[in-house]
Amino acid sequence: MKRITIKNIAKALGYSVGTVSKALSNSHEISSLTKVKIQNFAHENGYQSNQYAKLLRKGRTNIIGMIVPSIGNPFFSQILEGIEREMSETAYNLIIMQSVDDPQLELKHLEMLSKKGADAIVIAATGNSISLKYLRKLKNEGTPIVLIDRTNYDINTYKIGIDNFKVVYEGISQLINRGKRKILFISNLSPGTSSERRRGYIQCLRDFDIAYNSNYVLSIETNRRRIDVLDQLKNHLTHFVNSSTPPQAIFTASDQLTYLTLEALHTIGISVPDRLALIGFANFQYTNIFQPSLSSIVQPSREIGSQAFAILHKILDSSDNEIATQYQNIELQASILTRKSSE
C-alpha cells in the first residue's frame, strides 16, 4: 500500500522535493503554472502528506490529551461529543483516557500523555495534589491545560465549567418555594465542584432563613463499585427517613448520585415525590421517562467540549507562543428542567 510521497512527485514531474513541498503549501515563491501541475498530480494520485514527518519537523505532535473520570457517564460522553464534532476534520488528534476518579491512574495517564508528547491537555481532574502539581509542571513547560467541569482548583489556567453556585441556589430555592424546608444535600468527594455547589445550598438556606443543619449534608465516596455506592446511599437514606425529622427533599450534586439515589429510594420503597422530592444534576437525555420524571439540572456539556477545543485551537495555532496568555475562567449557564420528581 505504498503511499505516494513528495519525493515520488518530485521525481515523476522532474522537480526537486523543495519545490514540491512549497507548491503543495501554496507558497508564493512558486510559479502558478508549477503549482497547478504539482497540485493536480498530487490530487490525482491521492497524495496524503505524512503528518508525522511534518510534526517531527515542527517539533509538535498535534495531540490533545483528555482525561475524564468515566466515558460511560453521559455528561462526559457529551463533552467528548462536543470536542469531537469540532476536531474531527482538523489535523489534531484526541487521546482519551479515563481516570475512574483514581488519582493514581490519573497520574499515570498524565505521564503517558506527556510521554506521547501531547501538545495540550483537557482534564476533569480528581483534584489530587500530586496530579495538580504535575499539571502545573506541564503548564510551566508550555503545555496548555484546560480544566473542565471541576474548575475549583488552585492552578492558574484555562477553566470551563458552569456557575455551580448559582444553579444549585436556584434548584434549592425551587424546592423551598414548594414548601420543602428540610433538604438533604448529597455530593461526592470531588473538591472540584462540590464546594461551590454546597455553598449554593447553604447560602440559599440562609437567604430563606432556614437553619443550616450539617447532618443534612452528605458526602459520598463514589469512587468504587456501583453496588457499594448504592448500599451507602440506601443505608443513609433508610436512616434519614426513619429519623424523627425526616428530610422533605433531596438535592443530588452529580449525575451518578442522582441516578443512584433514585434507585436507592425505589429499592427501599420511598415514593418520589410523595414522601421525598428529588432534584439533581442529570445529563442523560431521557430523564423524562424516569419514575417519576426527573427534575434535572442539565449542563451545556457539548458546549463545554467545543469551547475547550476552541481555546486550544486558538492557542496552538498561534505561532506566537510568547503571547501574554490571558487565562479565562468560563462559566456557562446550566439549566433546570422542572418535572414531577420535585413536585
Place this chain on the structure above:
Amino acid sequence: MKRITIKNIAKALGYSVGTVSKALSNSHEISSLTKVKIQNFAHENGYQSNQYAKLLRKGRTNIIGMIVPSIGNPFFSQILEGIEREMSETAYNLIIMQSVDDPQLELKHLEMLSKKGADAIVIAATGNSISLKYLRKLKNEGTPIVLIDRTNYDINTYKIGIDNFKVVYEGISQLINRGKRKILFISNLSPGTSSERRRGYIQCLRDFDIAYNSNYVLSIETNRRRIDVLDQLKNHLTHFVNSSTPPQAIFTASDQLTYLTLEALHTIGISVPDRLALIGFANFQYTNIFQPSLSSIVQPSREIGSQAFAILHKILDSSDNEIATQYQNIELQASILTRKSSE
C-alpha cells in the same frame, strides 16, 4: 520545555547515539554496565522517546481510528470505555469520530483517517455502499478493519457483535409466553443489525404459530433530529393503538428507539405495561429507574470494545504481516433484564 533526546544523552555520557538507542531498548549487544549507566541517566533526566520519530522510522502511526454513530449514545460510549481501558497505557492512539449515521460524513471521516495514516480502523458502519467500498479498499491496502455492532455487511474482515437473531428471538418468546400475540417490531434503517433482528422476530412468531403481519414491522428513519423521530413514533403509535387490532406489545430494536418509544408512549398517554408491554435494546445503566422499570436487552458493550482492541493489538504487534489472516466473526451473548415494562 526542551525535551531530552538520545543525542543529548549520548553527548552527556560520551557514547554514540547508536549505543544509546540500543541500550534504551535493552539490546543484548550492549554491556550491562553501559546499559545501566545510560538507562539510569535517561530515567533521572526524564527522557521520553519521541514516538513520532520512532514511528516515522518504522513507517507506522500506531493510530487506531474509530467511527461510531454517536458517542453520546450509552451503548457506543461503553464500547469506547472498553477500548480505552485496554489501550490507554499502550503506545497506540485512538482517534474517535462520529458519523451521526450520515454516510457522507462517514466517508469524510474514513478519508481523514486514511490521511492521518491510521494503522487500523474500528467502525460501526452505516452500511452505505460507497463507505463499504472504501473500507474494502483500505483493507486491501493492508489496514485491518474491525466491524463492531453492525456486522452484517458484505466485507470479509473481523467482526464483533452479538447474536442478534437469538436474543431477539428470546425477547419475543418472552412476550408471547406472557400472552402477547400481537407484537409490534420497531427498528431503524441500519442494514447492519436490523435484518438479523427482524429475522429473530419473524422466526419466533412462526415457531409459535402466530401469523406474521407486515404492518407490525416498523422501520424508522432515526438519522434526524430527536423531535422529528419522536413525532414519527407518536404518529405511528397513535395510529396503532386506535386501530381495530391494537398491538399488545412492542419490541424496539435499538437503544435510541427504546427510549424514544417510551417517551412517545408517555406523551400520548399510553400506560406501560397495562395497555402495551415494551421490551427493547437498552444499554443505559439505570433503566431500572425508568417509568416503568424497563425490560432491557443489554449488550456486552465494554467487551465488544476490549475484544476489538485485543484483535488489533495482536495483528499490529505481529511483525509478520504476511500471516494468513483468519477473519473471525465474534458473536457475544446479549442478556435480557426482565422487568416491569413487559409484564
Place this chain on the structure above:
DNA sequence: CTGTTAGCGCTTTCAC
C-alpha cells in the same frame, strides 16, 4: 561491545 552512517518524509534556509 560500541561507533558511524543512512534515511523515514517533510520543511526551511540559502544558493543560484
Place this chain on the structure above:
DNA sequence: GTGAAAGCGCTAACAG
C-alpha cells in the same frame, strides 16, 4: 522560481 542540503529524533545495517 527553483534546487540543494541540512536536520527534526530515531533505528538498523554495517564496520570496527
